[in-house]
Amino acid sequence: MNEKKNKKKQNRLIMRSAILLVLIAAIGYTIYNSATADDVTVLEVGDKAPDFALADLEGNDHKLSDYKGQGVFLNFWGTWCKPCAKEMPAMDRQFDVYKDQGVQVLAVNIAQSDFEVQSFSDQYGLSFPIVIDKTKSVMTAYNIRPLPTTVLINPEGEIERIVTGEMTEEDIKGFMEEIKPE
Amino acid sequence: MEKKQCQCGHLNPPGTVLCEVCGRSLTEKEQKSKLVDMRYEGTARRSQTYNKSIIDKVWNFFSSVKVGVSLIVLLLVAAAIGTILPQKAYIPATTAEEIKAYYADVYGSVGRVYHFLGFHDMYSSFWFILLVGLLAISLIVASLDRFVPLYRSLKNQRVLRHISFMNKQRIFADGPGAEDTMQKAEEKLKELKYKVTTDKNGLLAEKGRFSRWGPYVNHIGLIIFLFGVMLRMMPGFYVDESLWLREGETRAIPEAPGYSLENKGFQMETYTGEDDEAVFNEAIDRVGSVAKNYQTDIVLYQKPEDSLPGAADLEKVKESSIRVNEPLKFDGYAIYQMDFRLDELKAMRFELTNKESEESLGELTIDLINPEKTYDLGNGAAVKLLGYYPDFSGFENGEPQTATPLPNNPGFLVEMTTPETPDGETSFITIKNTVEPFGENQYKLAFQAAETRDVSGLTIRKDRTLPILGLGGLIFMIGVAQGMYFNHRRFWIQQKADGEIILAGHTNKNWFGLKKDLDQVTEYASLPAYVDQQEEIEKAEKLESEEQS
Structure with missing residues (x-):
């Protein structure tokens, strides 16, 4: 009789704990989801970087998959964005150092005219390829919100790091070091 | 708490008010009252039964109707506050600073406080979602705690109840009966679509028991609805x-x-x-x-x-x-x-003219979305675009700046070459004025007209959650209809050895309907006349208060 009672008590505890646990987990997950809803990071560190194909100012297509085996420093920018303009010369200098070590810089302009991008490139004497995302489809695929945003892609094609905001030359150097092939 | 043994010998779980078998009152309060409390059939709500581990305590907290009602009131107040000023999704500002400034600028100190307290994003704030979640837990736990014992009790109910249970029912009758009274009552009750079970000298007639599940069906609908709302926050839904x-x-x-x-x-x-x-x-x-x-x-x-x-x-x-x-x-x-x-700016037409003679060397149209590098006007005249600033916002270190990529306030740095000025003249043109950085020019670009385009x-x-929300709403409404438009009616009738008839009736709502049924049975089976004991009590109270005044 007592044993039966204990068993019943135990079952009750398990049942109640299970129900409460499931409900609390559901609430926790919902709150977590709503808290991160503003910056829906469809992309996360460790994800495979979505492939894309964009044309540069000379009309040459650049596919992300073309750079497999190299580290790709993918920088999203616009001429109106001041921090973007500030970090560009530093990126160019570090690209000079790391391009022979298998690091590729790709600057993705957000839907501006060829003229604006070309004059910007000429003004700063940039040597890395600049592609223009005319329909914002790559920006949408990568879920880029603030500019500048830099996506660091390792030689395996996986996202190593996502940087939003301006980077110092030290940062840039460190990031290139991170994605440099062995 | 201990189990309660009834006089009939049955061992009831702790917290029981009316004996599960015979219906005798088990608590002192209940014994003293004139009518029995039929809520949940006098069974022990489970929350009152055990209170031992932390889990039990948490469970009991959520099982409380007081807690549930408090949560609903809190949610109502919060939801109402959220409608006083527009939520952040509906104001023309995007960044955190802009939003803060908007509330302060438009609504003054009220807006500042509103924003400070986070009411501008009420419905996706973590505490609002938490409150909804707690309400969901409360709904589930409270329903389980009440539904399970009620279901068991109704499933196992006995036909023969103790006289003290019967005479404390609101509808009660007591008087002599004929030999065929029981049989005729059963006939008539069956005709009235009652489910009749008999046991020895008694019968139990029951109709519409499923109406008792209405509130729980209703809660299931609400839970499904809340689940659908939760899914909205998952990617892809x-x-x-x-x-x-x-x-x-x-x-x-x-x-x-x-x-x-x-x-x-x-x-x-x-x-x-x-x-x-x-x-x-x-x-x-x-x-x-x-x-x-x-x-x-x-x-x-x-x-x-x-x-x-x-x-x-x-x-x-x-x-x-x-x-x-x-x-x-x-x-x-x-x-x-x-x-x-x-009418956002799309293109601008200029005329290259000699300032003095006002002679025109030709026109050019600059596409503000996709400007060209050079515009050849023929006859040795050309305009070369050196810089384009779609939303000119001033100079920084002598360098023209653009605030956005949109052509709201276009600025052009141009070099004009004519046969007269083969080395070229430089000019910086905006809508409002023209700057000639390297001294007085002979030529100017005179603005002629603008083309615009609209923005949609x-x-x-x-x-994808709509079908789930619809299902939840439908089940909710079924539950409401089930509980509102159907009544659970019961009669207990016993005939003692000396022919005396004892009758009791109960319904969860619509006593008028119950009485109408009973009137028909009374007439057909010649049952003793019944009394509505609640009405009697009310009448007595009214009389008493009248006498006092």
């Missing part, structure tokens, strides 16, 4: 995005991977007031103009399956128009016409 699309632009549709939309043209029509539209004249006179149509002509593109984002090989899916209330629908998405802005404000929606 719910999309509510906006897209400003300028005429001539093609843009990837946010949250709709692979799809792009081109704006072929926006139009806004108003009623002319002529012919068929004469009925609108009064309104037109009063307000100036009456909108007839807002429309965006669009082309929907999809990226071929083996193609990559960014590639130019988009495939046309369809060409159509989006009007207010006539969205473009595809693949579970709907795109609505929501907003518009008229579109909303992209997808809602």
Whole structure:
């Protein structure tokens, strides 16, 4: 009789704990989801970087998959964005150092005219390829919100790091070091 | 708490008010009252039964109706506060600072406090969601705690109840009966669609028991509804995005991977007031103009399956128009016409003229979306674009700046060459003025005209949770109907050895209907006349108070 009672008590505890646990987990997950809803990071560190194909100012297509085996420093920018303009010369200098070590810089302009991008490139004497995302489809695929945003892609094609905001030359150097092939 | 042994010998779980078997009152309070408390059939709500581990305590907390009602009140108050000022999603500001400034500027100190307390984003704040979640737990726990014992008790109810249970029912009768009374009562009750069970000298007639499950069905509906709302926050279930699309632009549709939309043209029509539209004249006179149509002509593109984002090989899916209330629908998405802005600058026409003689050397049109490098005017005259600043915002270190990529306030740095000035003259032109940085020029670019384009404000929606929300709502309504429009009616009748009839009746609502049924049975089976004991009590109380005053 007592044993039966204990068993019943135990079952009750398990049942109640299970129900409460499931409900609390559901609430926790919902709150977590709503808290991160503003910056829906469809992309996360460790994800495979979505492939894309964009044309540069000379009309040459650049596919992300073309750079497999190299580290790709993918920088999203616009001429109106001041921090973007500030970090560009530093990126160019570090690209000079790391391009022979298998690091590729790709600057993705957000839907501006060829003229604006070309004059910007000429003004700063940039040597890395600049592609223009005319329909914002790559920006949408990568879920880029603030500019500048830099996506660091390792030689395996996986996202190593996502940087939003301006980077110092030290940062840039460190990031290139991170994605440099062995 | 200990188990309670009833006089009939049955061992009841702790917290029981009326004996599960015979219906005798088990508590002192209950024994003293004139009528029994029939809520939950006098069973022990489970929360009152055990209170030992922490889990039990948490469980009991949520099982309390007081807690549930408090949660509902809190939610109501919070939801009401959220409607005092517009939520952040509906104000024309995007960044955190802009939003903060907007509330302060538009609503003053009230707005500042409102924003400070986080009420500007009420419905997605973590504590609001937490409150809804707690309410969901309360609904589930409280329902389980009440439904399970009630179900058991109704399933196992006995036909023969103790006299003390019967005479404390609201409807009670006691008096002599004939030999065939029981049999006739059973006949009539069956005719009235009651389910009759008999045991020895008694019978139990029951109808509409399922009405007792109404509240619990209702709660299940609510839980499903809340589950659907929760799903909205999961990626892929719910999309509510906006897209400003300028005429001539093609843009990837946010949250709709692979799809792009081109704006072929926006139009806004108003009623002319002529012919068929004469009925609108009064309104037109009063307000100036009456909108007839807002429309965006669009082309929907999809990226071929083996193609990559960014590639130019988009495939046309369809060409159509989006009007207010006539969205473009595809693949579970709907795109609505929501907003518009008229007349954004698109192109500007200039004339190259000699300042002194006002002689023109020709015209050029600069496309503000896609400017060219040089504009050859022929006869040795040309204008070369050195710099273009679509939204000129001033100089920084002598360098012209642009605030946004939109041509709101275009600025051009140009070099003009003419046969007269073969070395070229440099000029910086904005809408308001012209700067000649290297001294007085002989030539100028005189502004002639501007071309504009409209911007269409579109909303992209997808809602996969609608069927779940619909199901939840339907079940909710079924529960309401079940509990409201059906009654659980019961009669207990016993005939003692000396022929005396004892009758008791109970219903969860609609006592009038119960009495109407009983009147028919009483007449047919010659039952003793019944009393409504509650009415008797009320009458007595009324009399008493009248005597006192």
